[in-house]
Every structure is written in structure tokens, then in C-alpha cells.
Amino acid sequence: MAANEAGQVNRWKRFEDWDNRPLRLDKFAADDPANGFSAFAGKADPKPAISMKSSAVTMMDGVAADDFDMIDTFIARHHLDPDIVEEAMAMPSSQVARMLVDMHVPRNELARLARGMTPAKLAEVVAQLNSLELAFAYSKMRARKTPGNQGHVTNAKDDPLQLAADAAIAVALGFDEIETTMRVARNSWSNALACCVGSAVGRAGTLFQCSSEEAEELEIGLAGFTSYAETVSVYGTENAFIDGDDTPWSKAWLAAAYASRGIKMRCTSGAAAELLMGFHEAKSLLYLEARCLCMQRAMGSQGTQNGGIDGAPLASTIPGGVRELLAENLLAVWLDLECASGNDARHSESEIRVGAKILPYLIAGSDLICSGFGTILKYDNSFNPSSFNGEELEDFLVLQRDFEADGGLKSVDEADALALRRRAVDALSAVFEELELSQPEEHMKQSVVAASGSLETTSFSPGEVTTISRNIEERQITVVDVIKALASRGFADEAENLLFLVKLRVSGDYLQTSAVIRGGKVLSAINDPNDYSGPGTGYRPSEARKEELAAIREVLDRKEVLRTEATFANDEARRIRYISMGEATRGNGQLEIVVGISPGYGEQLFRTLAGHPSSSVLMALRDGIEEAGGRMRVVRFIHTADTSFLGLSAATLAGSGVGIGLQAKGTCVIHQTGRLPHNNLELFSNAPITTLEHYCGFGRNAVAYARGEQPEPVVVPTMGEALGARFHARSALIFAVETAMTSDGAKPQEIGVEFLKEAAG
Amino acid sequence: MTEKLSVNDYPVAEQRPELVRGGRGKRLDEITLDALQAGDAGIEDLRITPEALRRQAEISRAAGRAALADNFERAAEMALIPQQTIMEFYELLRPGRAADKQVLLDVAARLRDEFSAPRMAAFVEEAAEVYARRGLFKFRY
Incomplete structure (x- = not known):
């Protein structure tokens, strides 16, 4: 019910349309940093920080070495390069973010700096990039030049x-x-x-x-x-890792085991895995993924499968979630890992x-x-x-x-x-x-x-x-x-x-x-x-x-269009005959409607975009004109293939002063002498959905205009089809055939049209 | 191996084919369809060797990927360890499988003594220490 008892509407029906879109099957979650629902800014995300004492890390991202969980320990010992840490951590994150999108800063220099950055630092840097910058940096930082799938x-x-x-x-x-x-x-x-x-x-x-x-x-x-494996999953919190029944050391053991058998291996991690498993520690998707990726590099994995993976649907329910997936993929390639990007x-x-x-x-x-x-x-x-x-x-x-x-x-x-x-x-x-x-x-x-x-x-x-x-x-x-x-x-x-x-x-x-x-x-x-x-x-x-x-399937070209048209030519020869009768001049019947056809109409092109034979369209126009008491005369124009000018030229030759312009592709216009070229009486611009009944109505209306009446215009209803996508390639090719047939200053040709038995039947 | 390979030696099978040997010493061009059919070559010849892994480690290191090189060096130590032993030790490294630290220290000792795998041994010792500190020896099933 759209109206209550008082007759007031209680809902705009557009919302019902929206309810029925496939999109509405997707569910979305509110930002809730305390409960792990945050792409970039978890409630418990640490600030980047590092303390070193003689090449050993004594504090990382706010956690003292004694309090390190197993992930912190693994990252501190196997990811961080003590020769680079101080230099890299001292650089402002905004400066590093700019370097990532600066084409003058070599990839290798950035990959070197990443080896000295903690997870919180890496996350802080990439979080500064918008989606376009993330994609650009990804393109610059990915390891192998040639892309694959x-x-x-x-x-x-x-x-x-x-x-x-x-x-x-x-x-x-x-x-x-x-x-x-x-x-x-x-x-x-x-x-x-x-x-x-x-x-x-x-x-x-x-x-x-x-x-x-x-x-x-x-x-x-x-x-x-x-020949390869990518099921070596890692997680960004200790509890999630244990729940996954492994540790960084057991996974690193597997990494070495695969290599020792000559099998290519990459790890897997992705946003929201920890959230799905219930062990998110109120940390953001990005920060947890930064930990995963540092760990993977530390294990000596050549690459990673990341970018949400099984968690991608959940990550995508969160504001900025899809941008976060891009950000974590960027982290992967910045850490110099092969990236199978989700x-x-x-x-x-x-x-x-x-x-x-x-x-x-x-x-x-x-x-x-x-x-x-x-x-x-x-x-x-x-x-x-x-x-x-x-x-x-x-x-x-x-x-x-x-x-x-x-x-x-x-x-x-x-x-x-x-x-x-x-x-x-x-x-x-x-x-x-x-x-x-x-x-x-x-x-x-x-x-x-x-x-x-x-x-x-x-x-x-x-x-x-x-x-x-x-x-x-x-x-x-x-x-x-x-x-x-x-x-x-x-x-x-x-x-x-x-x-x-x-x-x-x-x-x-x-x-x-x-x-x-x-x-x-x-x-x-x-x-x-x-x-x-x-x-x-x-x-x-x-x-x-x-x-x-x-080279995709079914690509049209001019040759193909002409080949298709040629197959229609024989059929049309059995339905209609166009008899050239010399130069056309102005007629004088008061209800004479001139149909001005284009240069290729019935010559090289035989069907409209809707698939109607050229003969059927002319017959429908004739039927409408005669039904209304008028008479159709057909003239072929060679000097133009443009609908408006076909129509106006036809009107000029018509005794009634009303003409119909008709292109081979089926576009059709009713025109009248004395009007500006593009200010026509009626136009069928959507040839692909114009029916023969519509053309017939056009014929009737042309006669009505000749009588000085104001008929209800014929409307071709559209259901929002992407007609341009469906027809424009063929339309443009057909029209090019027509325009190629035009000749400046060519005289209009009077055409005697004879509908043969088959067309009548 | 005294010569250290660089990125210019990569791919080794194309650039330095003379260095490549299968698990039983065959050259790549000896491992053919005919040889397989005649029974002169088999799955054992299609195994990677510790030497090949160390060469890939040299290339990784030359390309600036030390962590990857470390992994290949660990893999080189593992290449000759029987599959069953690899899986047995892997299982013990998983959370809650080893009852206490000593179990992992024993694994490390075997790696060092029985399999000449000092890198892997040190790696397992490091795990033992962390597992003890983080309480990972608790029973899971």
C-alpha cells in the first residue's frame, strides 16, 4: 500500500525499485573500531615506534620486547633489518607516501626502506593514499613487469x-x-x-x-x-594464528619444506580473517594485514595471496573496505612479495x-x-x-x-x-x-x-x-x-x-x-x-x-555488414522493385506525401536496425498514408543521407509540403516546408525498436499534418535499453555506407515502387 | 661451491645449464621422455638438490632478497630429510603438539646431529623459546 487512510503516500516507490536490485542482497556493516569493524583506524591500532639496543629490537609499535607476542617476535627478528630500521622509521610517513607515488623514486629504494619499517609504520604510510594513488603505487611497486592471472x-x-x-x-x-x-x-x-x-x-x-x-x-x-602451493595461511593476531592451528615457525617450516621439494610457494592472508575468527584485538583490517605481510616476508615466502581472499566479502561491508583491500595489496608488493591480488x-x-x-x-x-x-x-x-x-x-x-x-x-x-x-x-x-x-x-x-x-x-x-x-x-x-x-x-x-x-x-x-x-x-x-x-x-x-x-568474439566491420546485407538482397528482390524514373520535381496533389529515401535504401542496405525489410517499411508508410486518404510518392536523394535533410528535401518536393525522410537503418522523420532543418514535426530516432505499426502511424500523421491538423504524435516507447551499445557499431557502419554513396549536388530521383507478390502476402 | 651466482646467471637452467643436476646427478638434457620410458630416468631424477637451492639463495641475495635467500638455505638443509620426518617435525611445531620445550629442543638436536641442518635447528630452538614464553605448549586435543 502506497497510501494510508487519509490518502497520503507513505513511501516513494523508487525505494521499492531499489529494494529489488541485486545490490540490496549485500549487507553492510557500520564502522565500529572497538569491535574490529574498521578498515584503517582500529581502536587499538598502535602508533609506529621502534627502540633498538645493539641490533636487537627492544620495543616495536609501543610493545616492549618482553611483552611481544609470537608475531611481534617473529617480525622483530626476521623482518626488520637493523641496518635500515632507524633511517626508515625516522622518515615522516607523509614523505614516504609521496615517494610511493613519485615515479622518480625507484622501486628498489622503496623496497629497501620497507625492510626497516614496522607494521604500524607501513600501515600509516599506505593509509595516506587515496584509491587512485594506491592503484598507481601498486602499478609501480609490483615485482614482475608482465602481468598474469x-x-x-x-x-x-x-x-x-x-x-x-x-x-x-x-x-x-x-x-x-x-x-x-x-x-x-x-x-x-x-x-x-x-x-x-x-x-x-x-x-x-x-x-x-x-x-x-x-x-x-x-x-x-x-x-x-x-607445481605450486598457496595454502600457507598466516593471521595477524596470536589467537587467530593459534586457532588456525599454526605458528609463524610452523608455517615457515612449511615454506622451507615446499622449496626443498622444488615447489613454488606463496602464503595467504587477507583482511577480516581475524574478524571472522573472533580474534581482532580491536585492530584495523589494514594494521593486522601489515603484520601478516611482514611475517610472510620474514618467513622467506616469495609471495602472497592477499587482498581479502575469503575475508573480502566481510571487508567490503565496512566503509572504505574495498580501498583497504587495495592498500593491503600495495603493502604486499612494497614488501617485495609476489602478489596474487585476491x-x-x-x-x-x-x-x-x-x-x-x-x-x-x-x-x-x-x-x-x-x-x-x-x-x-x-x-x-x-x-x-x-x-x-x-x-x-x-x-x-x-x-x-x-x-x-x-x-x-x-x-x-x-x-x-x-x-x-x-x-x-x-x-x-x-x-x-x-x-x-x-x-x-x-x-x-x-x-x-x-x-x-x-x-x-x-x-x-x-x-x-x-x-x-x-x-x-x-x-x-x-x-x-x-x-x-x-x-x-x-x-x-x-x-x-x-x-x-x-x-x-x-x-x-x-x-x-x-x-x-x-x-x-x-x-x-x-x-x-x-x-x-x-x-x-x-x-x-x-x-x-x-x-x-x-580479438574478442563477434566483432563487426564494414565487410561483415555488407556481407550480411548481401544475404538480404535476394529476399528483397522478390518483394520490391525500385524503378528509376528520372529527376524528381515538385508535385501538386494536396495530400501527396513524398517519402525521401536515402542513397543506400534498397540499393546496398536492405534491413532496418529493427530487422524490418526495407520493403516492409515503405509498405507500412504507404498503408498509413493511404488509410488517411493521402498518396505516397517515393523520391531517392543522393545529395544527403541525413534524416533531417532527407525529410526537408522530401517536403519541398511534396504537393502537400509534408515529406517523410527515411534512412536505410530505419530512422525516420516527418518534415514540412518552411521549417528549420532540425525542427521537424516528428522523429523516430530509435530505429531498433520502431515497429511497422509505428511507421504506419507516421504515414497517417503525415497526411493529418497535410490537412492542417494536429495529430497525436507517434511515440516509440523505450524500456531503457542501451540502444547505443546494442546498435551503434552497426548503425555507424551502415551510415558510413550511405554517406559514401552521397554525391554533392546530385539531383533527386523519382522512384516508382512496385510491391511484388511476396511482400503483399 | 666457490663461485657465487648473480642475477645474470638466472634462469640457471637457461644461463648455466651445466650447473643443473637432478636428484641422482643427471643433467637436464639426460632427463628425456625416452629415458623415462626406457626406465633410465625416474621421479628421483626430478628432485631439486641442496646445491640448486643454495644457488637460488645466492641469486635471491644478489637481488636484495635476503629473507627469501634464508628460506632457500633452510630448504637446502631440508632437501635430503625424508618426507615423513619433515611432516613429523612440522606437526610438533604446531601449537599444543609438543608437551614442553624439551620436545622441540630434541627436534633441534636431531636436525643438527642427524641431518646436518644447523639453520633449521636454530630456527626450532628459537620457536621453543617463544612457545615457552607464550604458553603454546598447552594441550589442544
């Missing part, structure tokens, strides 16, 4: 055939890393083997991880199936919020812009829906194209995609058969190759996968067995690709900061350092890469 490959059934097919697609899309996890924990070995095989299809060098229980993840890595767990139901959140990262570039782009459909994502998923993949490709920004991905041709899926499914089936793990049937394979998601497959169930997974583990199958199986079944390319990847661990080159594999070579912060120092420096997409970014 990471994708999730999972499905709701843990179906190995689908994992293989989807991994192959992820590789083709350009992901540098792919990550899987399971619905059923016991399926880890099967998931790992399946993704490992799929990721070897098409090209070599895509790094792969299987997110699993710590000990098992190492075991799977040791068997050679995975943008994974979807923080909002609003597509606008999702698109806005990704933009600074896309423009700035990032080692891995998403630490889990959902390459599969949302319901198949066993982590959680990502910011971008299989559904929204093309949106991301278009954002890359719009901003000529490298988000690490490229388009995949339809035929190629199908072939890759088939190849991956066949390769994995061969491995399963060769290793006597299973005998996938043809209907299973076919269903997977075609399926967009697991709801459409008739493949393995999670229970069947459990048996496969247990066999892989118990029989201690390794990547070498898989490589041999591939080779012996004719999948030599895949066998070589997989061997290439496993051999990387022998040299350990990809253990260095920000390492990915491009074109068969290791690319890291060592041999591809970010050298940004102003416009023209740092990462710029090459011409070839720009072409790749531009």
Missing part, C-alpha cells in the same frame, strides 16, 4: 574428465596458474592427476596447485602432480561493484590479478563463486579490450575450444586406462566435451572418483607414470609438456619471486623486473598482445 578449475562432482577438459580451456585462455580443490576431501589425488593432465594440453608451462590439507598437499606435490571470493551480488573492484587492478596490472578467477560456472566452483566466473569470462575479456589493459587472458575460438576439450578428455581417459584406474565410456566423454557445467554431464560421480583417488594414492602413482602412460598412448605432446613442467623443479628457477612460465621460459622479478619510471616505461602491451586483447 590465476584460475580455479573445479566441479561439483569432482569429475576428473571435466577437470581435464576445463584445465585445457584455462590453459588456452592464458592463465599462468590453475588451482583446484575438492568437494570430497578424499578426491584430492584424482583431482590433482586430472588437472595435471588437462593443463598439459595445448601448451606447456601452466603452473598447477591442488588446495588440500597441508601434509597431503605436500605429498601430492612430491608425487609431481602439482579478486577471487565474490564480494558482492552487484555486478557494478564487481566490475568497479577489478578495474584498478586491471589497469595497474598484477602478478596474478585474480587469485582464483572462476574458469568454470559458479555452481561448479568448489572454493566459492569468484568475482569473475565462467559466466562472466567474456565481460573480463572486453574490459581488457576497453582499457587496453593486460589481465593475462585471451579469447578462445569456438572450434579450438571443442577440440581442446576432446583432446584433454581423451588424454585423461588414456591415462586412466593405461594405469588401470578406470575405463571411461564414450557417452561420458561426449557429455563432458559438450557440457558448460557438471549439471549437464553423465560422467563420474564423486563416489566413483573416491575409488580412483584412493588407487592413485595407495599405488603411489607419480607424474612419471602419467607421462609414460601419455607417451605410450600417442599423447606425445602432452607427455613432453608435462615433463617440461616437472623438470622446472630441478633447477628451482621458478622458486624466485613472481615466477611464471611464458613461452617455455621462466619469467620472474629477477629477469623481468618491473622498471616503471613514468609514461612509456614499465609494462606496455606489445602490438601483438594488443591485437590479441582486441
Whole structure:
């Protein structure tokens, strides 16, 4: 009810519209620094401070060494560089903040200073930057020059055939890393083997991880199936850390363990994890994250997955929360860590919020812009829906194209995609058969190759996968067995690709900061350092890469428009005949309406933007004119293709003084002699939504104006469609065809129009 | 190893392939598909060696990343420790697993004596001291 008994309205209905937007499914939290709900200024955030005594820290950020918790201790001993501390801590935070956005201050100098700064100092500095400055500083400070991306490959059934097919697609899309996890924990070995095989299809060098229980993840890595790990989580308060069942020392032990097995490793942390776990100590998201990141550098991790991660949705409920995510990512790269910059767990139901959140990262570039782009459909994502998923993949490709920004991905041709899926499914089936793990049937394979998601497959169930997974583990199958199986079944390319990847661990080159594999070579912060120092420096997409970014699906060009029109030409020839009858002159019938058609109308262009055949539009106009007692005369103008001038020129030739201007794309105007060119009687400017009935009404009204009446104008209702987005590319191309056909001073041509049988029927 | 590698030696597999050896001493170009199929190479050849980790540590240090280099040096000590032992010690480093400080000091002693891992040993001793001060030896399950 919008009105009470007294008849007064009690609510503006716009609020109801707003209630129904997806945005309103998001919940928002008030700033509450005492209870941990603060992005930048927690109630208990300390002020930066340091005291040293002969190279040992005696006080850090207001806490005396004797009172250090385990995190303080770890940071004081392993993060802070005693040779730099005094210099760095003495610098005003505002000065350091300015250095971060000063292109003349080298990245290395700032990275050096960070090694002498406490968590509170680092947080105080980045808190001074606004979102634009944070993004700019991020772009300047990130470690590797060339940006990249990471994708999730999972499905709701843990179906190995689908994992293989989807991994192959992820590789083709350009992901540098792919990550899987399971619905059923016991399926880890099967998931790992399946993704490992799929990721070897098409090209070599895509790094792969299987997110699993710590000990098992190492075991799977040791068997050679995975090449990196990022599940080494750290937390910013002692209690949260203990609740996570680890300490900085146990996590550092794991960091060394992964390196000792030749497996690339990064830590994970993100805003609001401590808040979710109930151990926030009334400290801000940023300060706690500064502690996490100092700890990660101190542990000797080459990189971090941060930027909210699982806490991103909660961080985003707080004022400034999304800006805080940018700030913590900046801290990560300032601390010289590889940064897989979050943008994974979807923080909002609003597509606008999702698109806005990704933009600074896309423009700035990032080692891995998403630490889990959902390459599969949302319901198949066993982590959680990502910011971008299989559904929204093309949106991301278009954002890359719009901003000529490298988000690490490229388009995949339809035929190629199908072939890759088939190849991956066949390769994995061969491995399963060769290793006597299973005998996938043809209907299973076919269903997977075609399926967009697991709801459409008739493949393995999670229970069947459990048996496969247990066999892989118990029989201690390794990547070498898989490589041999591939080779012996004719999948030599895949066998070589997989061997290439496993051999990387022998040299350990990809253990260095920000390492990915491009074109068969290791690319890291060592041999591809970010050298940004102003416009023209740092990462710029090459011409070839720009072409790749531009090459999305279904791009229109002039050739394509003319090709499409030519297919309509034959149909139109059966419906209408335009007979040229020489130069047109002024008529004298009082109710004669001249329809002035454009140069290409029915000549090179045969359909309006709404899809009406040119003949149908003319017939509708004629019907309306005749219904109202008038008579239609058709004249083709060559001197102009502009609607207003077509209309005015037509009016000038009409005995009634009323003319209709009609462009090939369907834009239509009623004009009258004596009016200014752009001061018409009526105009249909939205050709794509103009119906034949509207044109008919236009004909009737033209006659009414000829009679001196004031008819109700024909209104084409719009529902707010983005007509420009939908039609302007085609519209502009069509119009360019018309303008190219114009000729200055060309005389108007009288056209005899003959509607043929088909059009009448 | 007397020569210290620098950033110019990176990637080592491309710039200094003669220095790279698999877990049983094979060169990279000896670890081929044919060798795997013939049984002349296996998963043991695809292991990283302590030497390779120390070389990566030298490169990290030359690139100004001392903390990362420290980690690679710890990893070099760990490279030859059996997987089971690594997981066993990891478990003891988790909160509440070791009953008291002595358990971790024993781990440190084994690292030093049995596995020639002085860096890891010192690291575990440091943990033992902090855990004791912060009461992390309390029973969890």
C-alpha cells in the first residue's frame, strides 16, 4: 500500500525499485573500531615506534620486547633489518607516501626502506593514499613487469574428465596458474592427476596447485602432480594464528619444506580473517594485514595471496573496505612479495561493484590479478563463486579490450575450444586406462566435451572418483607414470609438456619471486623486473598482445555488414522493385506525401536496425498514408543521407509540403516546408525498436499534418535499453555506407515502387 | 661451491645449464621422455638438490632478497630429510603438539646431529623459546 487512510503516500516507490536490485542482497556493516569493524583506524591500532639496543629490537609499535607476542617476535627478528630500521622509521610517513607515488623514486629504494619499517609504520604510510594513488603505487611497486592471472578449475562432482577438459580451456585462455580443490576431501589425488593432465594440453608451462590439507598437499606435490602451493595461511593476531592451528615457525617450516621439494610457494592472508575468527584485538583490517605481510616476508615466502581472499566479502561491508583491500595489496608488493591480488571470493551480488573492484587492478596490472578467477560456472566452483566466473569470462575479456589493459587472458575460438576439450578428455581417459584406474565410456566423454557445467554431464560421480583417488594414492602413482602412460598412448605432446613442467623443479628457477612460465621460459622479478619510471616505461602491451586483447568474439566491420546485407538482397528482390524514373520535381496533389529515401535504401542496405525489410517499411508508410486518404510518392536523394535533410528535401518536393525522410537503418522523420532543418514535426530516432505499426502511424500523421491538423504524435516507447551499445557499431557502419554513396549536388530521383507478390502476402 | 651466482646467471637452467643436476646427478638434457620410458630416468631424477637451492639463495641475495635467500638455505638443509620426518617435525611445531620445550629442543638436536641442518635447528630452538614464553605448549586435543 502506497497510501494510508487519509490518502497520503507513505513511501516513494523508487525505494521499492531499489529494494529489488541485486545490490540490496549485500549487507553492510557500520564502522565500529572497538569491535574490529574498521578498515584503517582500529581502536587499538598502535602508533609506529621502534627502540633498538645493539641490533636487537627492544620495543616495536609501543610493545616492549618482553611483552611481544609470537608475531611481534617473529617480525622483530626476521623482518626488520637493523641496518635500515632507524633511517626508515625516522622518515615522516607523509614523505614516504609521496615517494610511493613519485615515479622518480625507484622501486628498489622503496623496497629497501620497507625492510626497516614496522607494521604500524607501513600501515600509516599506505593509509595516506587515496584509491587512485594506491592503484598507481601498486602499478609501480609490483615485482614482475608482465602481468598474469590465476584460475580455479573445479566441479561439483569432482569429475576428473571435466577437470581435464576445463584445465585445457584455462590453459588456452592464458592463465599462468590453475588451482583446484575438492568437494570430497578424499578426491584430492584424482583431482590433482586430472588437472595435471588437462593443463598439459595445448601448451606447456601452466603452473598447477591442488588446495588440500597441508601434509597431503605436500605429498601430492612430491608425487609431481602439482607445481605450486598457496595454502600457507598466516593471521595477524596470536589467537587467530593459534586457532588456525599454526605458528609463524610452523608455517615457515612449511615454506622451507615446499622449496626443498622444488615447489613454488606463496602464503595467504587477507583482511577480516581475524574478524571472522573472533580474534581482532580491536585492530584495523589494514594494521593486522601489515603484520601478516611482514611475517610472510620474514618467513622467506616469495609471495602472497592477499587482498581479502575469503575475508573480502566481510571487508567490503565496512566503509572504505574495498580501498583497504587495495592498500593491503600495495603493502604486499612494497614488501617485495609476489602478489596474487585476491579478486577471487565474490564480494558482492552487484555486478557494478564487481566490475568497479577489478578495474584498478586491471589497469595497474598484477602478478596474478585474480587469485582464483572462476574458469568454470559458479555452481561448479568448489572454493566459492569468484568475482569473475565462467559466466562472466567474456565481460573480463572486453574490459581488457576497453582499457587496453593486460589481465593475462585471451579469447578462445569456438572450434579450438571443442577440440581442446576432446583432446584433454581423451588424454585423461588414456591415462586412466593405461594405469588401470578406470575405463571411461564414450557417452561420458561426449557429455563432458559438450557440457558448460557438471549439471549437464553423465560422467563420474564423486563416489566413483573416491575409488580412483584412493588407487592413485595407495599405488603411489607419480607424474612419471602419467607421462609414460601419455607417451605410450600417442599423447606425445602432452607427455613432453608435462615433463617440461616437472623438470622446472630441478633447477628451482621458478622458486624466485613472481615466477611464471611464458613461452617455455621462466619469467620472474629477477629477469623481468618491473622498471616503471613514468609514461612509456614499465609494462606496455606489445602490438601483438594488443591485437590479441582486441580479438574478442563477434566483432563487426564494414565487410561483415555488407556481407550480411548481401544475404538480404535476394529476399528483397522478390518483394520490391525500385524503378528509376528520372529527376524528381515538385508535385501538386494536396495530400501527396513524398517519402525521401536515402542513397543506400534498397540499393546496398536492405534491413532496418529493427530487422524490418526495407520493403516492409515503405509498405507500412504507404498503408498509413493511404488509410488517411493521402498518396505516397517515393523520391531517392543522393545529395544527403541525413534524416533531417532527407525529410526537408522530401517536403519541398511534396504537393502537400509534408515529406517523410527515411534512412536505410530505419530512422525516420516527418518534415514540412518552411521549417528549420532540425525542427521537424516528428522523429523516430530509435530505429531498433520502431515497429511497422509505428511507421504506419507516421504515414497517417503525415497526411493529418497535410490537412492542417494536429495529430497525436507517434511515440516509440523505450524500456531503457542501451540502444547505443546494442546498435551503434552497426548503425555507424551502415551510415558510413550511405554517406559514401552521397554525391554533392546530385539531383533527386523519382522512384516508382512496385510491391511484388511476396511482400503483399 | 666457490663461485657465487648473480642475477645474470638466472634462469640457471637457461644461463648455466651445466650447473643443473637432478636428484641422482643427471643433467637436464639426460632427463628425456625416452629415458623415462626406457626406465633410465625416474621421479628421483626430478628432485631439486641442496646445491640448486643454495644457488637460488645466492641469486635471491644478489637481488636484495635476503629473507627469501634464508628460506632457500633452510630448504637446502631440508632437501635430503625424508618426507615423513619433515611432516613429523612440522606437526610438533604446531601449537599444543609438543608437551614442553624439551620436545622441540630434541627436534633441534636431531636436525643438527642427524641431518646436518644447523639453520633449521636454530630456527626450532628459537620457536621453543617463544612457545615457552607464550604458553603454546598447552594441550589442544
